Amino acid sequence: MEPKLIIFDCDGVLIDSEIISAKMLVAELAPLGVHIDLDYIGAHFLGRSYPVVMQQIRQEFGVTLPVDFEDRYRERLLAAFERGLKVIPHVTAVLETLTATGRNWCVATSSSPKRAELSLRIAGLDHLVAGRLYTSSLVARGKPAPDLFLHAAAARGVAPEACLVIEDSLNGVRAGRAAGMRVWRFIGGSHLADKQLHEPDDALPERRFASFDDFTQRIGATAEGGAGATAETTGATTGGTTAAPCCGKEEL
Structure with a gap:
């Protein structure tokens, strides 16, 4: 069945921001004695809201964060975005095509409204997403709860x-599934490059794809091939085994 609404995550799906955010968090926490790496962030924080991440850091590492930590982190992160944030290849064309053909689509992100709006402006997508943006500030529970997608x-x-x-994130996949929606996982962001993609049973997507170059054609193909249709891409592990290849937050 062809979807009547396509809901895009933002960070790591529309814009290649996750790798920048992760590196910034590693750098900001290290002087406080909290030493984590990108794999840790990917496993524990990806797709989750900033308050949830900070709460987990306090609990797991027993650290008291300076009162200005959030302001300093966000200021430096946005400066890094200004220097190097890029839109995911082919995304602009996809959103333009969906809009021009009257398709119903929107963006649902764990980012704060301010960060999401600034990120989309820097990436040059703000004019397309205007009036279509929903952030975790609108709901009581962020991903992996289904609230934002619902x-x-x-x-x-x-x-x-x-x-x-x-x-792109496991928590996002979980949220989509919990909402009773179909979920495709985009694995083409820089933060997932050369990673072994372990997917627990509760975070298995319907499909995986690594490029948006023929996304609109894939959407149309679902009406013909059904939910089980697949196309070739990188495999992932599910429950410790390799899955058959298939197609193709307020966040930190």
Whole structure:
């Protein structure tokens, strides 16, 4: 069935921001004696809201963060975005095509409204996403809870089962599945490059794809091939075994 609403995550899906955010967090925490790496961030923090991440850091590492930590981190992160944030290849063309053909789509992100708006402006997507942006500030629970996706679907007037979610994080996949929506996982962001993609059973997407170059054609193909249709891409591990290849937050 062709989806009636496509819900895109933002960071790591539309914009290649996750690798910048992760490196900045590693650098900011190190002087406080908290030493983590990118793999740790990917496993524990990707797709989650900033307050949740900070709470986990306090609990797991027993550290008291300076009162200005968040302001300093966000200021330096946005400066890094200004220097090096890029839109994911082919995304601009995809969003333009979806808009021009009257398709119903939106963006649902764990980022704060300010960060999401600034990031999209820097990436040159703000004019396309205007009026289509939903952030975790609108709901009580962030990903992996389904609240944000359900809120976006309701706002767009579409039943959950008629929605397709595009996510990169396991927590995002979990949220989409919990909402009763179809979920495709985008694995083409820099933060997932050369990674072994372990996917627990509760975070298995319908499909995986590494490029948006023929995304609009794939969307149309779902109407012909059904939910089980697949196309070739990088494999992932599920429950410790390799999955058959298939197609193709307020966040930190």
